């Protein structure tokens with residue numbers, strides 16, 4: 001399934017990774033990787049970078065978890081389009097102090113790809129001499145007849161969110177406070193689950209716009225509002241959250257990789273829960289088109305009273 005590789009330390013490293021990936025990788029060793037898209041589908045592509053010290057710290061996660069998390073986070077963008085994953089390209093920058101951990105990182109990346117039905121199609125290893133930060137860039141390719149975007153929300157549509165949120169933010173807070181997170185919160189941070197099949201189920205039931213929750217639920221629904229040119233109302237009290245987390249903390253918890261989906265009302269949420277073992281919750285609706293009086297955006301309510309929307313995570317805000 002692979003092209004024979006030449007001699008040298010870099011190719012030895014790649015051979016070790018291929019041995020670990022087994023049939024999770026295919027067609028590696030040429031300059032490019034060719035792939036087929038099913039008839040009637042469009043290809044969708046997305047890329048995501050995880051950098052030590054920015055997206056994670058080495059002492060929080062195992063090398064395998066670092067690879068898994070970076071790859072799952074990238075695959076989550078395919079879920080937002082309701083696409084089927086085809087392949088993953090991994091570019092890893094490896095300083096000397098990470099060389100021993102490279103196989104673990106690759107193991108985790110391969111596991112995340114396999115779990116989503118994707119194949120590792122290629123990548124790039126850059127060895128940096130001396131100590132430094134690990135960086136992983138993960139490019140994902142998928143296909144879907146009609147990709148869901150952020151632009152399709154219409155007045156009267158409902159806002160649904162998958163899963164139960166708040167765990168990753170609480171794990172992060174525990175680490176930053178110097179304590180160990182609860183195991184369930186840690187697992188949600190270390191091994192996020194891209195909602196690939198859930199998105200396809202929702203697309204079949206008329207989902208019109210979607211986003212994966214990476215900056216925080218309210219901030220991400222705000223991206224849909226902006227892209228669709230609408231105003232959206234969310235009841236924070238309805239946001240499904242892990243016990244002990246406030247509605248505000250849940251609404252701004254980032255890196256959840258759950259989906260916020262805009263769809264006509266009436267979706268059978270108990271069917272969804274029975275199919276996937278996680279809840280689907282209706283938390284609000286699209287109220288009106290953006291106007292000069294009220295621009296596109298999100299209004300948040302708690303117990304029927306309007307409250308200030310919680311902020312989200314913005315890489316460039318400071």
Ligand SMILES: [Mg+2]
Nearest residue numbers: 077080212214
């Ligand atoms: Mg995204």
